[in-house]
Every structure is written in C-alpha cells, then in structure tokens.
Amino acid sequence: MKKIQDMNIQKMFSDVVYKRGLKYYNRDLVSNLIYDRNFNIWSAVVKGTDDYFVEINMADEEKGSMDVSCNCPAFDTFGPCKHIAAVMIEISNSRIDNPVKMSRDYSTTDWLMNSIASLTEYEPASEITLQKIPLQIDYYCRWEYEKNLLLELKVGETRPLVVKNVKDFLEDLFAGNEHYFTKTFTYNPEIHYIESQDWEILETLYAILNNEKVYFDRAIHRFSDTPDRSVIIPPLTAKDLLRKLSERDFTVKTADGEFKDIMVTEGELPFYFDLAETDSGELSLKMGDINSITYFKHYGLLFAEGSFYFPEKEQLPIIEQITMAASNNKQLPVSNEKKDDFISQVVPSLKKIGDVHISESVSNEIIQLPLKAKLYLELQDSQIAGKLSYHYGSHEIDPFNGREQVDDAIIIRDVKKEQQIMNLIEHANFHYNGRELYIETDEESLYDFLFKVMPVLDKYLELYMTDEIRKFFIEQQPSPSTSVQLESSSNLLDIGFNIDGINDEEINQVLGAVMEKKRYYRLKDGAFLSLEGEAFDSMKQLFDDLDVNQGDLQDGNVQMPVYRGTQVDELIDMPKQYDPAFRELLSQLQSPEEQVYPLPDNLNADLRNYQLTGYQWFKSLSHYHLGGILADDMGLGKTLQSIAYILSEPGDSPHLIVAPSSVLYNWKNEFEKFAPDLQVTIMTGTPAERAEMIDEKRDMDVWITSYATLRQDIEHYQEMSFQTLILDEAQYIKNYATKTSRAIRQLKAGRRFALSGTPIENSINELWAIFQVILPGLMPSQRKFKQLENDKIASMTRPFILRRVKQDVLKELPEKIESVHVSELTKDQKDLYVGYWRELQQEAAQSMKESGFQQNRMKILAGLTRLRQICCHPSVFVENYQGESGKLNQLMETVENAAANGKRMLIFSQFTSMHEIIIGQLEELGIDYFYLHGKTGSEERVKMSERFNEGEKSVFLVSLKAGGTGLNLTGADTVILYDLWWNPAVEDQATGRAHRFGQKNVVQVIRLITEGTIEEKIYELQQKKRELIDEVIQPGESMLSSLSEEDVRELLSL
Known part of the structure; x- marks a missing residue:
C-alpha cells in the first residue's frame, strides 16, 4: 500500500x-x-x-x-x-x-x-453569553464605458471602510482568519458575525472571483487605480445577485449621481414615446427622456432612475435598436413616403417595450383594414407572367414600388402576412424583371407550379388566371377505384382499374404511368392528371405488391390467380366493388368454420369442432382448386381430418399421400379404421415391383408412398395425374434444392396439401419451399421473399395455413407439466469435459479467424457434439472409460422412482451408443422395455406402439429422430429427454407422442441438463427458436435462422 x-x-x-x-x-x-x-x-x-x-x-x-x-x-x-x-x-x-x-x-x-x-438551538443564558458584534457591509455598484457592472464593498462596525482587495478579504473570511483594515479596525471571526443575507452575497462574490478567468481577462477590463477593490458581476449571476443586493445597503453610482433604495423588476419598462404630426405634415417620434436609461447589452438589462429592469427575451432586439437610434436624436422625423411603413412596422414594436401616445390628428388619418392580396397569371410563350398587388379597402399597393400617395391616409399594413406571401413568391421561383413577375416553365416546372405552388398561394391570396392556364386543369380531379370479379369458368380473378373521366383509349397509358411512379400524366388535350395523393399511392402500392406490370393490362383490367383473392382484398385501399362470386370466395377462405360442406356418410368417426373446421377448410380451398398447410399442433388429428377430406372427394384418379417411411402403415391403419370403404395401397417392394404397382393400381382410391421411394420412382409418375397430393411431415421438403423437393414438384395433382406441426423448424425460407410445392406462384422469388417483412408474409399466407394448438382447442386434454432436472459432472467427466472444451475453444477461434465460420461449420458442430456426448456419458465415444456419468445416475434414479410409482415412461436420446448404455442399466434393474430405433421396420413400429399403449412394459426407449414422428404413445405419462436437440421443434414432436388426443393422464416432461456445460446454453438457444413458427403464423417481433456463427460464439463463450 x-x-x-x-x-x-x-x-x-x-x-x-x-x-x-x-x-x-x-x-x-x-x-x-x-x-x-x-x-x-x-x-x-x-x-x-x-x-x-x-x-x-x-x-x-x-x-x-x-x-x-x-x-x-x-x-x-x-x-x-x-x-x-x-x-x-x-x-x-x-x-x-x-x-x-x-x-x-x-x-x-x-x-x-x-x-x-x-x-440544536438553545435559549442562550444572557448572563454567560458572549455577544458578537454585527459586521456592517455596504455595497456599491458602478460601471465604466464598456458597461460591465462592478461591485465594491465597505465593511466595518459603525463606520464601514473600503475593502481595498476584495479577493484577499473574502479568502480570509471563508478561511476563518482575521483581516486587517486599519490600526483601529481588524475583522475577527471570534468577535464579529455576518448576517445570513450578507453571507449569501459574499459566497456568490467569492465564487465569481475564483472563476473570474472564465469570463474576463481582468487586465483588459480594469483600468482603475485600485483594480482589486471591485468585482465584475458576470451576466449569468447578475439577476439573482442584484435581487439579493436590493435587500441590503446597496448604492448605484452613475454619472448623474447616486441612487439608493434600488429596485429590481421584470415588469413595465421605462420607455415612453409620443407620435405627432409636424406643421409640414410629416410625422415626428419623440422618445421621452431616453438618455436617462442605460442599456446593458451583455446583461440584457436596463437601469433607470434607481431601478434595474430585466426585459423579456423578445424585447431585447427592439431595445437595442431604439437605444442606438436615440444615441444621437431624441426626436425622429418620418417622411410622408414612409408613413405607412413606420406605422405598420415600427409602432407595433415600440408598443412591445413601452407606452406609445399617438396624437389625435395622426389617429384620424390611420386606416386599418384586412389585406387582400391578388395575383394575376397569364401565359406568355414559355413563361408564366404574374402581377401581384396588395389591397386595403380601396387602396392598392404595389409590393415592389409602394403606393402612390394621393391622400393623407396612413395605412396599417399586415406586414407579417405580406412577408409570408413574398416568401411564397420567392420559393415558387418567381423572378421580377422590373415590370412583372415571371417563371420559366418546362413541363415538370409547369406541373409543380400548377399542383404544388398554386394550392399554397390560394390560401393567402386571390388567384386570377387566363383561359390558357385554366386548360391545364381537369375540372374535377378524378380518383381511382377498383372492381373484382371471379370468373368461374377460368377460376381467375378479373381486377378492373377505373379512373373517372379517363376513356378506354388512355386508361392503359395512365395506369402505366402509375406503375412507373410518375407524378402526373399529360392527357391528349394538354391537361395534367395528377397521380399524387393517397388514392394513387395506394394504387401504386397495389401494383407493386401484386407484381403487376403494364404488359399485364388489357383495357384497364388484369387477371390474377384465385389464390390472390384475400391478398387483393387486403391490399386494395381505395373505393372498390366486388361481384357476389368474389365475396363468396373471401367468405370461404377467411371463415372456414362458417362453411357447411357435409361430412361423408361413410366416415367412421365423430369429429371434434376444431376438426370439423379443418375439414371445411380443406373443402373450401379444394372448391377453388387451391391447397394449403394444415399446421395443427401434434396430436390434434391431422391424419383424421385429411382422411375425411379424401373420403369426400371421390373421382377417377387416386389421391397420393407422401409420408416418412416410418408412418406408412400408420396411415393405412387409420384409413382402415376411419374410411374402410376406400381402397388403399402402400407403394412398396423392389423398384421393379413398385413400377408394376404404378401400372396396375390406378383404380385404387389412395396411394401411400415414402419420400425416399417417390424420389427413386419419379419417372414412373410422369404420366400420372392425382386428384389430391397430401404431403405428411412436409418439413421433409423444406430444402427447395434437394432431389426430394424437385421430385415432388414434378407431380401432377389437382389439389396439394401439406401436413406439418412444424412448417418452420429453423428458417422462414422453409415455408417458402413448402409453398413452392403446394401453391406455386403464391410467393415471389426467393430473393424478393427474403426482403418481405414478417407481417407481410403472414398476410400473404394466412388463408392457406390453418394452425390450432392444443391449449386452445382441447380444453379437456390433461395437463402437460414440464420440468428441468439438473445433474453435475462427475470428477472424471469434468476432467474430460474441460479438456475438450478448451481445445475446441482454441481451435474454433483460430479456424474462424483464418477462414471464417461457414468453412469450418461442420468441424465446429462435430466438436460441440463431443461435448454433449461427454455430458451424456463419456463412453459414448471414449474407449475404456471407467468412470461414471452424473446424468446417467440421475436418469436411473428417476426411472426407479417412476416405475415404483406405476409410471410409464418414454426415454428419448439421439445417440445410439447411449441407448445401449441405458439398456444395460435397465436390464441390471430388471425393468422391461421396448426399444425403437432407425432400423425398426414400419409394421414393427406400429405393433410396438399398440402393445405399449395396451399396458405392456413400463419403458419405451426411442431414438429422438426415429420416434419424433408418426407414433401414438398415449400409454406413457412420463417423457424423459435424456439429451437436448438443437431444434426445440424436434423435442416438441417427441413429447407430442404422449401428449395428444387420446391421452387421459397428466403428462410429465423431464429434460435432463448437466449444470455448467454447453447443455445449459443449448437450452437458452432453444427458448429463442421456439418463437419462430409464431413469427409468421402469428406475427411477432423477431426472426431467427438456423444455428449461426453468433450462436456458436455464444455456445463456446468466444
């Protein structure tokens, strides 16, 4: 230290x-x-x-x-x-x-x-109190030629003495020291006291002296023989200090003598003016005793006859001009030519600072009438010429040359309004050639003058124009409107754009000008049609949003696909007229729950209300040859709603269902259960066998195939035309560039629907890719799509996405309780984890610095996976690891307790080697289990699920990805997520296997997380990604993409 x-x-x-x-x-x-x-x-x-x-x-x-x-x-x-x-x-x-x-x-x-x-104040005992002597302080203010206020002091007991050095005196005073004046008087703080009002003043003076260099160089401003005896009062403290001084013994010394009993006021100023007429008929302004008033410019104050005045801010410029004018003259003559200006401009300003007396003879000559300004316009070759005049009653004034003085009248002119008009004239680019105003006009300048300048001028003056100028205007500026008709024969929308007064010959050209965002259109008769204003702005925006160009127009009409219907309705912000067919379209797309399409009689199921709405949504879209995404939460019966729709649509060609291979038989079982009348086949077997089936099964009602099989067989589907295409778990086509997505887009189908509880898993581009299959043309190009705001995407897709979540539609569904169980790394685990962590940090930082994130993405993600595996159990990838796993110990303790209490569990893990470790532990404890993994056949999956739901065995161990879709495991009441996945939607799919329609018990979801590890950061990342689906389906505030460099840096604390 x-x-x-x-x-x-x-x-x-x-x-x-x-x-x-x-x-x-x-x-x-x-x-x-x-x-x-x-x-x-x-x-x-x-x-x-x-x-x-x-x-x-x-x-x-x-x-x-x-x-x-x-x-x-x-x-x-x-x-x-x-x-x-x-x-x-x-x-x-x-x-x-x-x-x-x-x-x-x-x-x-x-x-x-x-x-x-x-x-604490006590009553003094008079017999023992030492009585101090009050110090008398007198203050003197004076100024020199530069009008800086100087303050001097006198101090004493009965006969105050001049303070020869104010700074030294104040320093002694505040230091508690004595200060010598003369042989007969010394200030002593032990025997003298100073009243509180004087203390306040002295404190201010001390502060001024200590900061004096901020304001002045005293050597410049002082020339007195005794410069140290005075303090220059700074302008910032003048008002407050003068108020305090006025309450003490305060004297002001001027050239005219000394003044005591000083007043400080912000009230009426001491100015007086007298305006009268001389014998010659001119005006004369007398300015009272103005030389007795001292104006301190730097302080913004006046002194007159023992009083300081603090004028208002707006009075100061007037005072400065008046005091300058009065420095040489107490009386100002006003010529006859300037009477009007003087009365109109000067007298109102004088009234702001003092009393103005106007003689009776002058008052009788004053005329005060409202201003009427007139502007006469005519066309002269390539110029617009104008004549401006001001009128006060019968008196006309040329603003450039004044008025001819033909009588004794004095006109009070509206100076403010005249100046406003002149500013407008200058802003309008008028020039004055000595005779008249004029504007050089090309077509653009002419339009600006007619439609920008003239409406503003019209508010301030009367406009007069020749017929040559009037012909540039349309009698009544027309407004645009639209009409929409649904052509049932073509299933197209016919949108008409109308502009009142514009004939069919010019309508396309006018609309083309609107599309090109021009400000006006010059009609054939020479008139200007302004294309500005809210109505035309709405039309421009409509053309942009609908991507309409001039080539699409025919006699003011444009045709659009029917799926643009609701978008057109939302975008039109001008008068509109719809035909009944289009209104019916809007009703069906916007309110499917109000539609009344009957259910098939042979449907072997009772639909809940929300499922009935889903069926009506299917039928409404199908009626107009449209498709959409059924994005209901997992477990709400997307399969059943789809089957009901397919059953209601008999036809000559089959319906095609494309689904993950793991759920093909689940679909077939559901058809047999709910629509046994339909003939359903699964396209399975060798490539040759499937090719033969494609030729022979065309009379079947429903074909079911997997994404992988379809991709291989796509050439055999080229000549097929399906009544309906249904894509189950449509996130399989979320990547537009994959072979699977390209194969699906080659299919011919009258209607296309996608089923997915997670239409957006990581990026909004996944939604775009799905719509490219089910409603090609709805979305703009991918480049333009990326530029759209979220609410715009939501508006565009709203009629074609139906999403309901469990908590909104299944009020009777048992509660799902989610909790996080935290475990600690064992010592052996921790040593391994810290070593891998540090190595990965260094390698990732170096790699990203040298070649960027994208080039090293897979390597970094592989390293992150190793860290997650250590959290699960190091034996997942470390050979001969002999230690334990804190998380595995926690899992087995949880399983034992749950089994003892009759709970039935789903255990999810994404690592196959972890499954083997867990199986070993289950067998040691003698706990029976089912095990479903990626190689489990489709039929076997269904059988295992049914047996478990019927009560067989207490544990169902399943791969997170293999069991995330197509399973109904309502026999479980406890879901354990052993390790976390990057994407929370995958986990939600997994928990949805148990918490779905048919579940009668409360479902507990347990996430196992290892404290102080990457798993905690993954969990935080999940919470951000959970909001992504609602971003478009229910617009919100933020947007996330797949795992980014920023995510990785956060995970690795880089």
Missing part, C-alpha cells in the same frame, strides 16, 4: 489551502483519526467554526487516484479544502506504519451525535 506518509501533500493543494491546513494541524485541531483496513479509508474530525468530518478513501490508490470529502461549505464550492489538507498532514506525521483496523461505526456515530447536537 502506498502510504499517505510517502505522498507529496503540498503539491496536492494550492499554497493558500496547504498553509491553512498546516496551521490547523499545528493548532492540534485534528481529532478522532481512524483507519478502516477493510475498505482502506481514513476518517477524522477537524475543529473549525464547526466540527467538520473528513473522509479519505484510498480504495483506488493502485490506479493512482483517491476520493476525498468534507462537509464544510468550502468543499462543496471549491473542492479539496484546508480540513482535508490538515488530516493528510496529520496522517503523514503519525507514527502508525501499519494502522490497526478500528471500528469506524462507533466513532462515526459519536461524531454524528455531537454534530447534530451542535445544530
């Missing part, structure tokens, strides 16, 4: 403060010196006029700084004071090399009690 003893204290203070601190130290006025070792703080009490508490905080001494404080008035104003100096000198001279920690609490309390007690 650098001790205060080692510091050069003298350099830390000014000479004056240090000397006074040394004086206090020598007088032994420092007491209660205490050091707190815990906080490295010194404290002490210094006796002065009062007891002052000083604290010196050395906590930041290593950074070369310390904090000091004192509760004396000087510290508040000027900073480090003599009391602090005294304490530091006391510390430096103390013999405490290693001060012992002392309890600061009691000493501080004692000091506070003494200080508070000293503030």
Whole structure:
C-alpha cells in the first residue's frame, strides 16, 4: 500500500489551502483519526467554526487516484479544502506504519451525535453569553464605458471602510482568519458575525472571483487605480445577485449621481414615446427622456432612475435598436413616403417595450383594414407572367414600388402576412424583371407550379388566371377505384382499374404511368392528371405488391390467380366493388368454420369442432382448386381430418399421400379404421415391383408412398395425374434444392396439401419451399421473399395455413407439466469435459479467424457434439472409460422412482451408443422395455406402439429422430429427454407422442441438463427458436435462422 506518509501533500493543494491546513494541524485541531483496513479509508474530525468530518478513501490508490470529502461549505464550492489538507498532514506525521483496523461505526456515530447536537438551538443564558458584534457591509455598484457592472464593498462596525482587495478579504473570511483594515479596525471571526443575507452575497462574490478567468481577462477590463477593490458581476449571476443586493445597503453610482433604495423588476419598462404630426405634415417620434436609461447589452438589462429592469427575451432586439437610434436624436422625423411603413412596422414594436401616445390628428388619418392580396397569371410563350398587388379597402399597393400617395391616409399594413406571401413568391421561383413577375416553365416546372405552388398561394391570396392556364386543369380531379370479379369458368380473378373521366383509349397509358411512379400524366388535350395523393399511392402500392406490370393490362383490367383473392382484398385501399362470386370466395377462405360442406356418410368417426373446421377448410380451398398447410399442433388429428377430406372427394384418379417411411402403415391403419370403404395401397417392394404397382393400381382410391421411394420412382409418375397430393411431415421438403423437393414438384395433382406441426423448424425460407410445392406462384422469388417483412408474409399466407394448438382447442386434454432436472459432472467427466472444451475453444477461434465460420461449420458442430456426448456419458465415444456419468445416475434414479410409482415412461436420446448404455442399466434393474430405433421396420413400429399403449412394459426407449414422428404413445405419462436437440421443434414432436388426443393422464416432461456445460446454453438457444413458427403464423417481433456463427460464439463463450 502506498502510504499517505510517502505522498507529496503540498503539491496536492494550492499554497493558500496547504498553509491553512498546516496551521490547523499545528493548532492540534485534528481529532478522532481512524483507519478502516477493510475498505482502506481514513476518517477524522477537524475543529473549525464547526466540527467538520473528513473522509479519505484510498480504495483506488493502485490506479493512482483517491476520493476525498468534507462537509464544510468550502468543499462543496471549491473542492479539496484546508480540513482535508490538515488530516493528510496529520496522517503523514503519525507514527502508525501499519494502522490497526478500528471500528469506524462507533466513532462515526459519536461524531454524528455531537454534530447534530451542535445544530440544536438553545435559549442562550444572557448572563454567560458572549455577544458578537454585527459586521456592517455596504455595497456599491458602478460601471465604466464598456458597461460591465462592478461591485465594491465597505465593511466595518459603525463606520464601514473600503475593502481595498476584495479577493484577499473574502479568502480570509471563508478561511476563518482575521483581516486587517486599519490600526483601529481588524475583522475577527471570534468577535464579529455576518448576517445570513450578507453571507449569501459574499459566497456568490467569492465564487465569481475564483472563476473570474472564465469570463474576463481582468487586465483588459480594469483600468482603475485600485483594480482589486471591485468585482465584475458576470451576466449569468447578475439577476439573482442584484435581487439579493436590493435587500441590503446597496448604492448605484452613475454619472448623474447616486441612487439608493434600488429596485429590481421584470415588469413595465421605462420607455415612453409620443407620435405627432409636424406643421409640414410629416410625422415626428419623440422618445421621452431616453438618455436617462442605460442599456446593458451583455446583461440584457436596463437601469433607470434607481431601478434595474430585466426585459423579456423578445424585447431585447427592439431595445437595442431604439437605444442606438436615440444615441444621437431624441426626436425622429418620418417622411410622408414612409408613413405607412413606420406605422405598420415600427409602432407595433415600440408598443412591445413601452407606452406609445399617438396624437389625435395622426389617429384620424390611420386606416386599418384586412389585406387582400391578388395575383394575376397569364401565359406568355414559355413563361408564366404574374402581377401581384396588395389591397386595403380601396387602396392598392404595389409590393415592389409602394403606393402612390394621393391622400393623407396612413395605412396599417399586415406586414407579417405580406412577408409570408413574398416568401411564397420567392420559393415558387418567381423572378421580377422590373415590370412583372415571371417563371420559366418546362413541363415538370409547369406541373409543380400548377399542383404544388398554386394550392399554397390560394390560401393567402386571390388567384386570377387566363383561359390558357385554366386548360391545364381537369375540372374535377378524378380518383381511382377498383372492381373484382371471379370468373368461374377460368377460376381467375378479373381486377378492373377505373379512373373517372379517363376513356378506354388512355386508361392503359395512365395506369402505366402509375406503375412507373410518375407524378402526373399529360392527357391528349394538354391537361395534367395528377397521380399524387393517397388514392394513387395506394394504387401504386397495389401494383407493386401484386407484381403487376403494364404488359399485364388489357383495357384497364388484369387477371390474377384465385389464390390472390384475400391478398387483393387486403391490399386494395381505395373505393372498390366486388361481384357476389368474389365475396363468396373471401367468405370461404377467411371463415372456414362458417362453411357447411357435409361430412361423408361413410366416415367412421365423430369429429371434434376444431376438426370439423379443418375439414371445411380443406373443402373450401379444394372448391377453388387451391391447397394449403394444415399446421395443427401434434396430436390434434391431422391424419383424421385429411382422411375425411379424401373420403369426400371421390373421382377417377387416386389421391397420393407422401409420408416418412416410418408412418406408412400408420396411415393405412387409420384409413382402415376411419374410411374402410376406400381402397388403399402402400407403394412398396423392389423398384421393379413398385413400377408394376404404378401400372396396375390406378383404380385404387389412395396411394401411400415414402419420400425416399417417390424420389427413386419419379419417372414412373410422369404420366400420372392425382386428384389430391397430401404431403405428411412436409418439413421433409423444406430444402427447395434437394432431389426430394424437385421430385415432388414434378407431380401432377389437382389439389396439394401439406401436413406439418412444424412448417418452420429453423428458417422462414422453409415455408417458402413448402409453398413452392403446394401453391406455386403464391410467393415471389426467393430473393424478393427474403426482403418481405414478417407481417407481410403472414398476410400473404394466412388463408392457406390453418394452425390450432392444443391449449386452445382441447380444453379437456390433461395437463402437460414440464420440468428441468439438473445433474453435475462427475470428477472424471469434468476432467474430460474441460479438456475438450478448451481445445475446441482454441481451435474454433483460430479456424474462424483464418477462414471464417461457414468453412469450418461442420468441424465446429462435430466438436460441440463431443461435448454433449461427454455430458451424456463419456463412453459414448471414449474407449475404456471407467468412470461414471452424473446424468446417467440421475436418469436411473428417476426411472426407479417412476416405475415404483406405476409410471410409464418414454426415454428419448439421439445417440445410439447411449441407448445401449441405458439398456444395460435397465436390464441390471430388471425393468422391461421396448426399444425403437432407425432400423425398426414400419409394421414393427406400429405393433410396438399398440402393445405399449395396451399396458405392456413400463419403458419405451426411442431414438429422438426415429420416434419424433408418426407414433401414438398415449400409454406413457412420463417423457424423459435424456439429451437436448438443437431444434426445440424436434423435442416438441417427441413429447407430442404422449401428449395428444387420446391421452387421459397428466403428462410429465423431464429434460435432463448437466449444470455448467454447453447443455445449459443449448437450452437458452432453444427458448429463442421456439418463437419462430409464431413469427409468421402469428406475427411477432423477431426472426431467427438456423444455428449461426453468433450462436456458436455464444455456445463456446468466444
């Protein structure tokens, strides 16, 4: 610790403060010196006029700084004071090399009690009270030629003496020192006291002197024989200081004498003006006794006859001009030619600062009438010429040459309005050639003048124009409107764009100008049609949003696919007219729950209300040859709703269902259960056998195939035309560029529907890819799509996405309770984890620095996977690992407790080698289990599910990806997610296997997370991604993409 003893204290203070601190130290006025070792703080009490508490905080001494404080008035104003100096000198001279920690609490309390007690007012005992002598202070204000206010003091007991050096006096005063005046008088703080009002004034003067260099260089502004006896009052403090001085013995010295009883006012100013007519008929302005008024420009104040005046801010410019004008003349003559201007401009300003008396003869000549401005316009070759005139009753004024004085009338002109008009004339690019105003006009400038400038001018003056100019205007500016018809024969929308008064010959050209975002269109007769304003802006936006160009127009009409119907309705923001067929389309797309398509009689199921709405949605879209995405939450019966729709659509060609291979037989079983009348086949077998089936099974009602099989067989489907295409788990085609997606797009189908509880797993582009299959043409190009706002995408897709979540539609569905169970790494695990963590951090940071994230993405993700595997159990990839796993121990304890309480469990893990470890533990405990993995056949999956749901065995161990879709495992009431997946949607699919329609028990979902590891950060990342689907289906505020460089940096704390 650098001790205060080692510091050069003298350099830390000014000479004056240090000397006074040394004086206090020598007088032994420092007491209660205490050091707190815990906080490295010194404290002490210094006796002065009062007891002052000083604290010196050395906590930041290593950074070369310390904090000091004192509760004396000087510290508040000027900073480090003599009391602090005294304490530091006391510390430096103390013999405490290693001060012992002392309890600061009691000493501080004692000091506070003494200080508070000293503030308590007691009635003095007259027989023992030492009566102090009041100090009389007189204040004198004067100014010199540059009009800086100077303040001087006289101080004494009965006969005040001149303070020859104000700064020295004030320094002694605030230091508590004596100050010598003469042999007969010395100020002594022990015997003299100063009243509180004087203290306030003296404190202000002391602050002014200490900061004087901020305002003035005193050598420039002082020339007196005794420069130190005065203080220059700065403008910033003048008003407050003069108010305080006016309540004391305050004298103002001027060239005209001395004034006492000084007043400070913000009220009426001391100006008086008299306007009269001379014998010659001119006007004369007398300005009272204006030379007795002193104006202090820098202060913004006046002095007159013993009073200081503080005018309002807007009065100051007028005062400055008047005082300058009056410096040479007390009386100003006004010529006849200037009467109007003087009365209109000068007199109103004079009234703002004082009284103005106008003689009766002048008043009788004044006319005050409203201004009428007139502008006459005519066309001259390539110019518009104008004549501007001002009219006050019968009096006409040329604004450029004034008015001809034909009588004695004095017109009070509306100067403000005249100036506004002249500003408008200048802004309109009018020029004056000495005779008239004119504007050079090309077509663009002419349009601007007619439609921008003239409407503004019309508010301020009367416009007159020749017929040549009037022909540029359409009598009534037309407004656009639209009409929409649904052509049932073509299933196309016919959108008509109409503009009142525009004939069929020009409508396409006008609409083309709108598309090109032109400001106007010049009609064949020469008139301008303005294309600006809200109505035309809405039309421009409509063309942009619908991607309509001029080539699409025919006689003002454009045809669009029917799937644009709701989009067109939302985008049209102008008068519109719809035919009944289009209104019916909107009703069906916007309110499917209100439709009344009958259910098939041979459907072997009772649909819930939300499922009935889903069926109506299918039928409404199908009616108009449209498709969509059924995005219901997992377990709400997307399969059943699809079967009901297919059953209602008999036809000559089959319906095609494409699904993951793991759920093909599940679909077939559901058809047999709910629609046994339909003939259903699964396209399975060798490629040759499937090719034969494609030729022979064309009379079947429903074909079911997998994505992988379809991709291989796509050439055999080229000649097929399906009634309906249904894509189950449509996230399989979320990548537009894959072979599977390309194969699906080659299929011919009358209607196309996608089923997916997670149409967006990572990126909004996945939604675009799905719509490219089910409704090609609805979305713009991928490049434009990426530029769309989320709410725009939501508006575009809303009629074609139906999404319901469990909590909204299945009120009777048992509760799902989610919890996180946290485990710790064992010592062996932790050693491995920390080693891999550090190695991955270094490698990732170096790799991304050298070649960027994308080039090293897979390598980094592989490293992250290793960290996750160590959390699960190091044996997943570390050979001959002999230690334990904290998470596995926690799992087996949870399984034992759950089994003992009759719970039936689904255990999900994404690592096959982890399954083997868990199986070994289950067998040791004698717990029966089912095990479903990626190689489990489709039929076997269904059988295992049914057996488990019927009560066989208590554990169903399943791969997260293999069991995430197509399983109904409502026999479980506990779901354990052993390890976390990057994408929470995959986990939700897994938990949805148990928490779905048919579940009668409360489902508990347990996530196992290892504390202090990457798993905690993955869990945080999941919470962000969970909001992504709602971003478009239910628009929100943010947008996430797949695992990004930022995510990786956060996971690795880079």
